[in-house]
Amino acid sequence: MGIIVALAFYGVIKVLLTTGVLSDVNQSMLLLIGVNIMLAVSLNLITGITGQFSIGHAGFMSVGAYTSAILTLDYNVPFVPAIIAGGLLAAVFGVLIGMPTLRLNGDYLAIATLGFGEIIRIIMLNTEYVGGASGLSGIPAKTTWTMLFFFTLISVVLINNFIRSTHGRACIAIRENEIAAEAMGINTTRYKIIAFTIGALFAGIAGGLSAHTFYVITPGSFNFLKSFEIIVMVVLGGLGSTAGSIVGAVFVTLLYTYLREFPEWRMIIYSIVLILMMIFRPSGLLGTTKFSFGKFGKKEAKANDTIEGSSAP
């Protein structure tokens, strides 16, 4: 049912785009929304579901973006394989970052992921092959609405199915209480690495798609600010809720687009919203409330139920 509604949404937008009702600005906003949904949903798997606070998500995104851009620019690899290759390499980085989580938790993990994100950025900044500080430009704008929609749909469906599977339940158990989960026979290390890998995979794909939307990528576009923005989306929607992440991504993208002229106000609004949210409603907008998307009939209808009855980590 949800899939049908999503496809109907896709069709309507497609018609609007081909008939020219939606302007170029709106189209690029739609593409940005899709990319951000993928980023938010994938980070939600790591932070919201598994409870591992990662603040280097933009690092995975940049691995995917750079890999796929180099493949299409220098090696003429077709678009879809290039995007998927970018995602896979990002997933490899996800494993690499997942490994140290054997030893780290909470705050230390947050700082370590921040460090990894920054190291990736600094490596890109100092590698002439990928353009150094000026980055890569002239990337073919191959991301179309159709491509983006199906990549987004697939990633949301896959991640949501993962969350609702046995493995997803294990991840939630780790979030709720790691020691108890371990005592119940859950291999916590393995699940943490799985969460990081899947999250990184889809962040990499999102990075590739965004690189092929906006012609140019620079190391600066994948800094801590970008990671922070993704966190805002997830937290705003409600940690642990896929539907919440989607709503958060849409909301932040709209805010971003309409406040483009006032970048410092945008950051001030982000941070105030975040602080107030943590103080007054730490579970996020949708948080723990069970929400039926049927009556809204939006794309989010795919998620038949959000994660029930569990508090934010």
Place this chain on the structure above:
Amino acid sequence: MEYFIQQLINGISVGSIYALIALGYTMVYGIIKLINFAHGDVFMVGSFIGLYSAKYLANAGLPPIVVLLLSLIISMTISALLGITIERLAYKPLRKSTRIAALITAIGVSFLLEYTGVLILGPQAQGFPDIMDKKQYHLFGTSIQVESNQIMILLTTIILMLVLQYIVRYTRTGKAMRAVSFDVEAARLMGINVDRTISATFAIGSALAAAAGVIFGMTYNSVDPLMGVMPGLKAFVAAVLGGIGSIPGALVGGLLLGTVETEISSLGFSSWRDGVAFAVLILILIFKPSGLFGKNVREKV
């Protein structure tokens, strides 16, 4: 060899700045287990207050040493108040909530300070006035140079450290701080005013960060609203390196990190400097998460 020692001296003066900021991180973390991301931005605010008060006082025609001392004191006082305000408004309501919620709030406060700064002061860097004339001395007749600024930085750091040691060791507030960091509930039962102790911790930490900000401005002659980000993160690295929660650890970690960074820059890899700092952090976290001076704490079930 002389070149190496020269870099060591430069490294120590960079490291003292990290150490001063790291102390704030370490003290706050030791007491409420919160990585106060906004700490680097308190450093920035302190630097700007130092800049404006130094300009104002220098225009008033006071002698340089008085200008320096007064702007340090003004900057430290206002920043201490800022630290207390941040704690009261943003962190105190979250005392009972999850660590991640508190961490996200801290990131939020950090961005709030940064971009309020950009909004008010503009994004461009501003020149920091030369408070003292810079003189250069040669050490023991060799070619090794020491700037008067570097001596001043080291002196300020050492004096502040001694004051801090005195406060933590011998005053009532210091004893309360140690008690609270050991066990909050037990401290409360013993009649310690926990809220006031936490405020005092924030005040002291923020004052030290502000002092670092003024020193930073005098060393690099340029301050901007986003300047707190990197030194803030690196000071945190320094705190973790030394063992978070440990005051001597913060000092050693800061000096060590400053030295490593300067040596790397002097070898011609200055653009990799920040990367190395984070690599050090990750290695430390992986191999010795408790840091050089930290205690190993086992998680209780």
